[in-house]
Amino acid sequence: MSQLAHEAGLTTAHTHTSVANRCRRGMVPDWPVPKLLGWAIGERLGRTVQLAEIGMADAQMNGSFSDDVGRELFSVTAELSRLAGWTAFDVGQHDAAQRHFIQALRLARAGGDIELGCYVLTTMAMQTLLRGFASEAIDMTQGAFERAKAGAAPRVLAFTKLIEARAHARDNNARAASAALAASESLLDQVRDGAGEPTWIDFCHHAGLSADAAEIFRDLKNPKAALAWNAQAAAxxxxxxxxxxxxxxxxxxxxxxxxxxxxxxxxxxxxxxxxxxxxxxxxxxxxxxxxxxxxxxxxxxxxxxxxxxxxxxxxxxxx
Missing domain, CATH: 1.10.220 (Annexin V; domain 1)
Structure with a gap:
C-alpha cells in the first residue's frame, strides 16, 4: 500500500498496522487509504474494485466543506441508497436490496442522521416482513423506534410503529398489532404543520395509515374491520x-x-x-x-x- 501511495504521489499518515486495526474494528481509514486498498485488492483480483465492495464507499465523500454540509451530503446519499434498495426489492432483487439498505444505514450513521437511520431500518423491516419473517421484522421496528424515539419527528416514529403493526398482524397477534397501530395514529396526531419534518416522510399521514390498517386487518382475517379502514383511506x-x-x-x-x-x-x-x-x-x-x-x-x-x-x-x- 505504501508503494502504491508513493507511485500515485499520495501521502497517508497510516501505517499498515493502524490500517489493519481500524478495519478489524469496522472503522473506515482516512482518505486516501480506502482508494489505495481498492487498488491493492484490484491488482490481486485483476479487475477494478469499487469502494462499496469493501465497505468503504463512505470514504468517497471527501473534500473541503463544513460539518453541516458534510452531514447533509451523507444524508442525501443515504436516502438515495435507501431508494435504490427499495427499487431492487420491488422487482425481487433481494440481495441487491439488502446491500443498498446496509449502505444507506452506514451513510445515515456517518451523517449522524437519527431520523433517516430509523427510516432506513424500518424499510429493511418491511422487506424482511414481506419475505415472510414477521418476528424478525418486529425486532427491527422496535429497535429502530427505541434508538430514535428521543430525537425523531412524530411522523417518522409513526411510520415505524405502523410497520410494527403490520408485522404483528402477519404474526397473528391481534392485540399487539392494534396497540402498535394506535401508537402510530397517536403519533400522527402530534404532527404540526411547519414543524420542519423531513420531506421524505410526507407520505405517512392518516389517510395512508388507513390503507395500511386495511392490510393489517386483512392479515388478521377480520374482513369487516379491513373494509371499514379502507373506506377511510384516500382515493x-x-x-x-x-x-x-x-x-x-x-x-x-x-x-x-x-x-x-x-x-x-x-x-x-x-x-x-x-x-x-x-x-x-x-x-x-x-x-x-x-x-x-x-x-x-x-x-x-x-x-x-x-x-x-x-x-x-x-x-x-x-x-
Missing amino acids: MQSGVFTRPVGMRLAIVVTAHLQDRDLDHGLELGNQAIDVLARVQSTRALDYVREFNAALAPWRRETAVREFLNRTRTELGMAA
Whole structure:
C-alpha cells in the first residue's frame, strides 16, 4: 500500500498496522487509504474494485466543506441508497436490496442522521416482513423506534410503529398489532404543520395509515374491520399511483373473499388485474397470490376459473 501511495504521489499518515486495526474494528481509514486498498485488492483480483465492495464507499465523500454540509451530503446519499434498495426489492432483487439498505444505514450513521437511520431500518423491516419473517421484522421496528424515539419527528416514529403493526398482524397477534397501530395514529396526531419534518416522510399521514390498517386487518382475517379502514383511506387515481392502487385493490379483494362475498371480490379482482398488468413488480404479484389463494373455496366455479386464467395470461402467474 505504501508503494502504491508513493507511485500515485499520495501521502497517508497510516501505517499498515493502524490500517489493519481500524478495519478489524469496522472503522473506515482516512482518505486516501480506502482508494489505495481498492487498488491493492484490484491488482490481486485483476479487475477494478469499487469502494462499496469493501465497505468503504463512505470514504468517497471527501473534500473541503463544513460539518453541516458534510452531514447533509451523507444524508442525501443515504436516502438515495435507501431508494435504490427499495427499487431492487420491488422487482425481487433481494440481495441487491439488502446491500443498498446496509449502505444507506452506514451513510445515515456517518451523517449522524437519527431520523433517516430509523427510516432506513424500518424499510429493511418491511422487506424482511414481506419475505415472510414477521418476528424478525418486529425486532427491527422496535429497535429502530427505541434508538430514535428521543430525537425523531412524530411522523417518522409513526411510520415505524405502523410497520410494527403490520408485522404483528402477519404474526397473528391481534392485540399487539392494534396497540402498535394506535401508537402510530397517536403519533400522527402530534404532527404540526411547519414543524420542519423531513420531506421524505410526507407520505405517512392518516389517510395512508388507513390503507395500511386495511392490510393489517386483512392479515388478521377480520374482513369487516379491513373494509371499514379502507373506506377511510384516500382515493387514488390509477393513472397516478398505478402500483399502490393495484395492491390496495388486491387487499380489498381478499377482504371481500374472507367475508364470503365472491361477486364483489371478482369484480374488484378484475380491476386489480387491469391496473397491475401495466406494471412490473414482484411485490405486487405477491398480493395477487394472496387473493388467488382466498379463492380456493370456489375453484370449481366457471367465473373463478376464468379469473384465474386472467392472472396466468396477463400477469404471468403460475397455475
